Amino acid sequence: TPAGLIEQLMLKEKPHDTEWNELAALKVPLLLNYSQCKLLERDFYAVIEHCSEVLDKYERDSVKALFRRAKAHVGAWNPDRARADFERAATLDPTLGPAVAKELRQLQELVRLKDVEDKLKFQKMF
Template sequence: MHTGYDDLNELMKTSQDLAFTIELLQVESASEYEHESWQLTEAEKLDSIPTLKDEGNTLYRTGNIQGALEKYRTALGYLEQLMLKEKPNDEEWTRLNQMKLPILLNFSQCKLDEKDYYAVIEHTSSVLSYEPDNIKALFRRGKAHMNVWNIEEAKSDFDKVAALDSTLLASVNSLLKQLSERVKEKDEETKNRMKGKLF
């Protein structure tokens, strides 16, 4: 048999014992390293969710958006896995879903900071399907709609926020003013581009 490598060909002709040298760099106990998802029991996944959320919050506060997203994504993944084992709308499923919603809101805030507006709309809409009056979800979704030029949807979300929490009226009015100015600028820009053009 010819392998294309002389040293390997020689080794194949006359079998020889192989000797390996293994260097142990570090020994870690089970509690010292992060387990892969598939290694965790359902109870371990459930127990780790509040910790993952807290770690994500800490990372977010320090400006580490990517790190926070990763923690929230892991927590959401665990919750999804656990929810799949339950019958939708049963007591345990509902309890897990209640744990999921605040993490989904935090995840959405990170996505808003990253300017991933369509992801924000998707995730906040998911929260709003269970909690239609969730002010944070409405406010974040309104901002996302505003940035992707869904003008009517943005106005609708901001109007709901103002109706639900009058302390946010100044913020909502400021955003609505910005939205109105942006629409005006866009209309003016379109008007100038169309000037002198006949169809």
């Protein structure tokens, strides 16, 4: 993959030197675009992995990475992590407030439906 090739080149450079930073700047958009593709394919764990890499190694405050990882956490059923990522994205970029509020309402409804489903399952057990 292109990101893998960039990673190989980065291994030859000293971390945070000029050349390493230039390569990292190339890698971030590749990882974010790849994550968006994987999100559309509903490959949630790949999205979480690649967005976490962006956030942990390159851009701690990447709003795109946070928002995409939050959506992947919803799909992978990690509601608490999804909520935390959505809220952090909205804090970093207040213009996302309405979009984040919509996502959080949808998440809240999914959690409510899951609770109802779980209650029905437990009732059938007894």
